[in-house]
Amino acid sequence: MKKYLFLITLGCMAIGCSHQQTTGLDLTNLDTTVVAQNDFYQFACGGWMEKNPLTPEYSRYGSFDAVAEQNKKQLNELIGSIAAKTHKSGTIEQKIGDLYNMALDTARRDAEGIEAVRPALDELWAVQDRAEFSTLLGRSMQYGIWGMYVDADERNSTMNILKECQGGFALGEKEYYIDEDDETVRIRKAYEKHVANMFRLFGFDDVETKAATVLRMETRLAKAAKNNVELRDPEANYNKMSVDELKALVPEVDWDAFFSAMEITTDSLSVGQIDHLKESGKMLAEESINDLKVYFTHQIMQGAASALTSEIYAENFDFWGRTLSGREEPQPLWKRAVGIVNGTLGEAVGQMYVEKYFPAENKERMLALVKNLQVALGERIDAQEWMSDETRAKAHEKLEAFTVKIGYPDKWRDYTTLAIDPQVTYFENLLRAAKFEQDYSLSFLNKPVDKQQWYMTPQTVNAYYNPSSNEICFPAGILQYPFFDMQADDAFNYGAIGVVIGHEMTHGFDDQGAQFDKDGNLHMWWTEEDFARFKQRTQVMADFFDGIEVAPGVHANGRFTLGENIADHGGLEISFRAFCNAQSAAKEPLTTVDGFTPEQRFFLAYANVWAGNIRPEEILNRTKSDPHSLGRWRVNGALPHIDAWYDAWGVTEESPMYVAPEQRVRIW
Numbered sequence: 001m002k003k004y005l006f007l008i009t010l011g012c013m014a015i016g017c018s019h020q021q022t023t024g025l026d027l028t029n030l031d032t033t034v035v036a037q038n039d040f041y042q043f044a045c046g047g048w049m050e051k052n053p054l055t056p057e058y059s060r061y062g063s064f065d066a067v068a069e070q071n072k073k074q075l076n077e078l079i080g081s082i083a084a085k086t087h088k089s090g091t092i093e094q095k096i097g098d099l100y101n102m103a104l105d106t107a108r109r110d111a112e113g114i115e116a117v118r119p120a121l122d123e124l125w126a127v128q129d130r131a132e133f134s135t136l137l138g139r140s141m142q143y144g145i146w147g148m149y150v151d152a153d154e155r156n157s158t159m160n161i162l163k164e165c166q167g168g169f170a171l172g173e174k175e176y177y178i179d180e181d182d183e184t185v186r187i188r189k190a191y192e193k194h195v196a197n198m199f200r201l202f203g204f205d206d207v208e209t210k211a212a213t214v215l216r217m218e219t220r221l222a223k224a225a226k227n228n229v230e231l232r233d234p235e236a237n238y239n240k241m242s243v244d245e246l247k248a249l250v251p252e253v254d255w256d257a258f259f260s261a262m263e264i265t266t267d268s269l270s271v272g273q274i275d276h277l278k279e280s281g282k283m284l285a286e287e288s289i290n291d292l293k294v295y296f297t298h299q300i301m302q303g304a305a306s307a308l309t310s311e312i313y314a315e316n317f318d319f320w321g322r323t324l325s326g327r328e329e330p331q332p333l334w335k336r337a338v339g340i341v342n343g344t345l346g347e348a349v350g351q352m353y354v355e356k357y358f359p360a361e362n363k364e365r366m367l368a369l370v371k372n373l374q375v376a377l378g379e380r381i382d383a384q385e386w387m388s389d390e391t392r393a394k395a396h397e398k399l400e401a402f403t404v405k406i407g408y409p410d411k412w413r414d415y416t417t418l419a420i421d422p423q424v425t426y427f428e429n430l431l432r433a434a435k436f437e438q439d440y441s442l443s444f445l446n447k448p449v450d451k452q453q454w455y456m457t458p459q460t461v462n463a464y465y466n467p468s469s470n471e472i473c474f475p476a477g478i479l480q481y482p483f484f485d486m487q488a489d490d491a492f493n494y495g496a497i498g499v500v501i502g503h504e505m506t507h508g509f510d511d512q513g514a515q516f517d518k519d520g521n522l523h524m525w526w527t528e529e530d531f532a533r534f535k536q537r538t539q540v541m542a543d544f545f546d547g548i549e550v551a552p553g554v555h556a557n558g559r560f561t562l563g564e565n566i567a568d569h570g571g572l573e574i575s576f577r578a579f580c581n582a583q584s585a586a587k588e589p590l591t592t593v594d595g596f597t598p599e600q601r602f603f604l605a606y607a608n609v610w611a612g613n614i615r616p617e618e619i620l621n622r623t624k625s626d627p628h629s630l631g632r633w634r635v636n637g638a639l640p641h642i643d644a645w646y647d648a649w650g651v652t653e654e655s656p657m658y659v660a661p662e663q664r665v666r667i668w
Contacts, residue, residue: 024488062612138261157520326617495605506570
């Protein structure tokens with residue numbers, strides 16, 4: 001689904017503690033053979049990279065992954081202890097334990113083969129009339145030609161609305177279907193071979209022809225789709241219309257049958273990508289019924305692959321893991337099992353997680369940090385001479401209206417109606433879980449937005465800003481080292497979690513978030529002149545990252561990563577300002593330790609957040625698909641635009657990282 005959640009992927013007083021503080025830095029993370037001013041990322045993270053080589057299961061492994069690994073082990077202990085016992089049917093413990101045990105039971109899945117998915121395939125291949133596809137699409141979102149979900153109306157953020165978004169091409173990014181460079185062509189050929197292998201494993205014949213049909217039809221949808229840069233325009237991707245207007249726009253679909261099969265009634269919806277939706281309707285009308293069946297069969301197979309036999313799982317991994325991202329081995333089975341339980345019963349598991357692993361004092365210190373960052377952002381807003389008083393006042397209103405969520409939700413989800421039954425197949429249980437999630441989403445249709453709802457589980461190692469509710473959220477999972485350390489001093493915590501907080505705040509004022517007002521409505525609150533100046537300044541950032549060569553002959557996409565790069569920039573500026581405020585107010589300001597000043601330690605802590613190793617295949621994959629810049633460039637691309645970094649490290653014109661002051665980004 002397309003939802004404008006902006007992830008980190010990703011004050012006036014010191015945040016004091018009664019215990020003896022440390023710098024929080026691990027000096028073995030450094031590579032002191034490198035000159036910091038020449039390659040700050042390698043200097044700050046080279047030791048970490050050497051200590052943490054890529055293991056076969058990873059295409060990229062960084063600080064986020066290291067924390068996630070620790071979380072998985074903790075969750076495995078929690079879930080495993082539940083799964084080792086027998087529980088009363090219908091209890092949350094029974095659901096967690098049985099789902100976990102079924103996820104581990106590959107022998108049973110191998111014995112059952114593809115029987116679990118046969119009813120869906122039989123239903124599809126029994127279709128005689130193309131009109132029946134409308135009902136099938138509505139009844140089962142696994143067909144995936146487009147997405148339907150419920151979320152806040154961008155023009156009326158207090159109410160939920162049905163939304164549609166493009167889909168139906170498995171590779172996700174349209175460039176994989178249209179680019180002609182050697183690497184993309186290699187991936188496309190490998191994908192077609194993979195699709196043929198999947199048809200073979202599911203017992204079909206003439207598999208090469210079927211694979212060619214799938215690729216042709218996915219290419220048709222991809223060509224009509226918007227690319228990742230175009231998807232970043234909230235105005236262009238908001239097209240509210242009545243159902244009658246939808247019927248006129250895409251008459252090839254029986255929308256009454258579709259919505260009836262979804263078991264919903266609505267008078268209106270917001271269409272995300274009109275050209276793609278129109279093309280999908282034409283495809284349903286123009287393609288032969290047999291080819292449509294072939295296409296939708298692949299959608300079913302792809303959706304079921306991880307829940308069936310070991311052989312099917314291995315084939316699926318061979319393309320998606322090995323070919324596309326360079327991974328050598330799949331995750332161990334226990335991690336996959338934890339992931340399934342986490343994804344299915346996430347808040348139930350999260351409630352157990354925070355009770356055991358998230359101390360209350362962590363939340364209190366975070367609240368103080370957030371308050372100090374808000375003060376600093378207000379000061380940064382006041383310092384922008386390019387902004388008029390009228391726009392500045394509106395920016396302050398938006399900042400003051402931020403909702404802050406830390407640790408875990410105040411209201412937990414109810415999983416009573418989700419039945420997990422070990423007497424039926426693993427795949428059928430996952431279908432039940434998918435239907436449960438769809439029903440949960442649809443239950444909010446045409447109702448007021450629930451402001452207490454979270455869009456991440458507490459155990460997630462990430463954070464987000466949601467423009468529709470103007471909220472920043474920091475789950476418990478990310479509030480641990482190297483992002484946050486109760487024993488570390490302010491230089492560390494402002495450089496690490498402080499920048500994460502500032503990053504999410506800045507998303508409210510990046511090139512997308514800036515188009516939403518304090519109430520979360522897609523509404524231009526800037527003066528026309530100020531927004532034009534804002535766009536000129538963001539273009540400097542886009543152009544700078546366009547010039548970065550991430551691999552031989554491959555450049556970063558500055559427009560695609562613009563929002564995240566602006567957020568990194570703002571996060572650094574805001575958090576450093578807050579750190580300086582804290583130092584000014586402290587009774588005993590921090591001093592030089594281990595040869596590093598407090599200001600230098602701030603930037604080292606920031607860099608260590610992005611420490612990581614990555615495979616060449618994954619560099620290319622993420623450059624096409626990830627709105628975040630690669631870890632190396634979230635450091636070496638961001639810091640040259642921060643004046644305080646030059647001052648802290650004595651960076652001069654002789655440094656290859658030097659950017660002249662007049663060419664630096666000047667936004668927040």
